[in-house]
Amino acid sequence: MLKIFPKLFPVILFAAIFIYVLFNVPYPNSLTSATAFQLLSFFIPLFLAFTFTINLLLKFLPSSVFISLGFLLLLFLSLNR
Numbered sequence: 001m002l003k004i005f006p007k008l009f010p011v012i013l014f015a016a017i018f019i020y021v022l023f024n025v026p027y028p029n030s031l032t033s034a035t036a037f038q039l040l041s042f043f044i045p046l047f048l049a050f051t052f053t054i055n056l057l058l059k060f061l062p063s064s065v066f067i068s069l070g071f072l073l074l075l076f077l078s079l080n081r
Contacts, residue, residue, distance in 0.1 A: 018045035
């Protein structure tokens, strides 16, 4: 149990930051009217939470980064419809 805690801590931390951002940062009317702060405060914790969650499964950080970037790209493209 103590071996997995250092790997699980960043996942919990960035997921908690992402949930905090969801509840406390004001929503923009659309994606194009969002400020840089709103976009960065949403996408950076989401990217890091995805990366460290996938890293728990793959145990290889560069692959986890590329997969989470792919997820965020798909999310961003689906938001622009």
